[in-house]
Amino acid sequence: MNKFFIILFHTFFSKLRSKSFIISTIITAVIVAGIANIDRIFEAFEDRGTEVAEVGVVDEENEYTALVQEQLGPFSDQVRLTPLSESVEEGIDRVEQGELQGLLLLEEGPDGLPQGIFKAQTVANQQAPQVIEQALQQVKIEVATARLGLDEETVESIYAPVSFQTEALSDTARSEEELTQTRFLVNALVVVIYFSVLAYGNMIAMEVATEKSSRVMEILVSSVSPVKQMFAKIFGIGLLGIVQYMLIILIGFLSMRGSMESDGFIGDMMSGVPVSLIIFALVFFLLGYLFYATISAVLGSLVSRTEEVNIVITPLTMIVVVAFLISMFGLNAPESGIITVTSYIPFFTPMVMFLRVGMLQLPFWEIALGIIVMVISIVFLALIGARIYKGGVLMYGKVSSLKDIKQALALSKKES
């Protein structure tokens, strides 16, 4: 077998069998399965939370209790109002003893409208006061409108939400519904690119640095050219990443099937996403990976100890974070100038250009230009990187990035 593939599969399988890979895949899969079933998880928790809150009511005029009780409507199985005959002090006593969860004082305010005070041991984390407040608000509206002589229908028509719809006139522009879907997908992909670059980039740099620090590199470079090694590693880890995402997507898909049928949140989001967008997602993911992986491999080749990997990789991480922030901003303002400009800067293109592809109706040449920019920068990086890598792997000593790059280049040069 070709040496390139020997290294590629060696990298792939040794990582595939490593504990860290297995654990991180399992954790991610669990999280994905969790998100896919988020509505069911919420339901499960809500079911347990239907404990009836006993609230005592002291209502001097005794005219609002029934109205509030009525307004509670669907929440009446969560909050039960019990009129108290005792005084307020005795009511407070009963709350303190735990017999009641809260005490509601209803009275008529100076303007003749109802007002309430809710007393409880703690007021944090309680649903009862919110529910009661809403109910009381309704009661107040009822009382006030009745006083003005408005009937119920008029009141309802006042509070009914206005009918307002956006319609794009251009046929090709994205409808609001489509935008929500793509926004979701773009968001997901930006996060995926972000994490992949961080995780796999670090993995590659670590891999190279480990081989250097254990000095096995010197044997490797005498059997296989450094450039071949570098790309075999990048593709090996890339294959690993693809397998990892396949696994996660498969698990996500399987656990989502249920909620897709029941019109769950995720199912709603995924159906109706154009196929072309998913293809662009894949293209930009791969380009982004190759771009950042090449830089990581080169950075890894510059250090002599694994501890130093983080030092050289930090600037790269920063750039990825910036790219992430720009695209988060771009989700809400995809047409702003900064988004347009940054979508052609190779460090940001994979995330930002994909965002524009998803959110706007871009002419094809703009997308093509973005892809060309990426391809050119990857080829350029690969050529320069291969030379730095060739010298870097034979170089040991302290890190001081820029000087090292120069030295590594000198070492790999024919004439110096």
Next chain:
Amino acid sequence: MTLELKHVTKRFGEHTAVNDITLTIPKGEMFGMLGANGAGKTTTFRMILGLIDQTEGTITWKSNKIGYESSHLVGYLPEERGLYPKMTVADQLVYLGRLRGMKKAKVLEVLKQWLERFNITEYLHKKIDELSKGNQQKIQFIASVIHQPELLILDEPFSGLDPVNVEQLKKAVLDLKNEGTTIVFSSHRMEHVEELCEHLCILQKGEPIVNGQLKEVKRSYGKKKLMIEAEFDVSYLEAVEGVTSFTPYSNGAKLVITKEAVADQVFKALAGRGSVRKFVLEEPSLNDIFIEKVGASYE
């Protein structure tokens, strides 16, 4: 089939690491490369292997440049030892062997033979970082010869080994040589070079200051050593013509003389003074030559 270096020079910017080396190493020979730390041995090896390019001159083996096409014919034991610490001996060598163009089954077959030879068969499925340093070195050595290379480059193969292991490894190296492998090795232990090599080269700050056959080198050095032990004071011998150095000991002295005839003069001068317990004329050791050649220019 010979390895030839012609006027090879390597410069790193201003610094000249290796200056104008010309060597010819015939097939099946063992060639010793000597030099203090930083003399340019490792750089020379890296150039021979094609890991870095020489600034000037040519390096050919079997009339071709050594490159990755010929990597299955070349073995290299780097000075800095390195293996994957978390991989087992078997996995490791299968990987490295395959990168040298071997099949997996063949690697395991040859590996077992080597492990038997070094009496460490039980380490086949042990991880490298569970082995002692000496055994790690043996595995490293096996990694450099597993593909039965025609040209073997050993950078300080014996450093850090105990005497028993050194003997084991030396025997293995000699056997390889007798099977026809061309071997280049570096060392700063002169006795190893003296014992193993026909040809040698001493590098001093990148310059080859001694280069040739071991016997020739010794003969052309000319000076010989005279060890004397006597019951009386021998310090007057310093004045004998042809004695270039005189080092007194508690009951004798070490003399360096320009040629063998001087020994006769010294012998005559000793006669009749009392009992002489020892009078030995020694060939100069490589160590003496090295110290004089390298040490002199250090000062």
